[in-house]
Amino acid sequence: MTNLYSEDLGDNCPLCDKLIDGSDSRRVDLYSNSAILGGKSIVLSPQVAVLLSALVVAYPRFLTTSFLMQQLYGLEVEWPEDKIVSVQVYHLRKRLRGTGYIIENRHAIGYRLCKENQESWRLL
Numbered sequence: 001m002t003n004l005y006s007e008d009l010g011d012n013c014p015l016c017d018k019l020i021d022g023s024d025s026r027r028v029d030l031y032s033n034s035a036i037l038g039g040k041s042i043v044l045s046p047q048v049a050v051l052l053s054a055l056v057v058a059y060p061r062f063l064t065t066s067f068l069m070q071q072l073y074g075l076e077v078e079w080p081e082d083k084i085v086s087v088q089v090y091h092l093r094k095r096l097r098g099t100g101y102i103i104e105n106r107h108a109i110g111y112r113l114c115k116e117n118q119e120s121w122r123l124l
Contacts, residue, residue: 028053038099047072048092051085055103055113062110085111 028035033049035042044052054063054071068085089111093103105111 028056037096037101040099042095042099044095045091047088048095051088051092052113055111059113060118062106062112064110068111 028049030049030053033044033046035044035049035052050072051068054068065085068088072085072088089103089105096102100116101113102116103111104114
């Protein structure tokens with residue numbers, strides 16, 4: 001798996017300029033730890049920027065806590081400490097207020113980025 005902090009990220013890296021819904025007004029920039037979502041510019045901590053980038057790349061799919069732990073800290077653990085990831089998600093949720101996007105979570109599945117008015121994902 002690719003470490004999102006890799007120094008060899010080019011100018012055209014999909015992680016640095018990944019677009020949600022193909023709109024130029026929605027992007028995450030890992031170099032400046034900032035994002036533009038829903039027309040709102042937000043400043044992020046480095047960990048929260050990595051978390052948001054991973055969620056944007058996976059949009060609209062869920063990412064497991066283990067995967068997010070590996071992206072955030074480079075740790076490959078079988079049973080990650082859920083509090084570590086949930087604290088970063090908490091900070092990201094605070095930053096996303098007013099952007100039209102939220103972080104949805106499902107127990108034993110993971111987290112995903114979705115629009116506030118998007119119909120919730122359901123188990124079949």
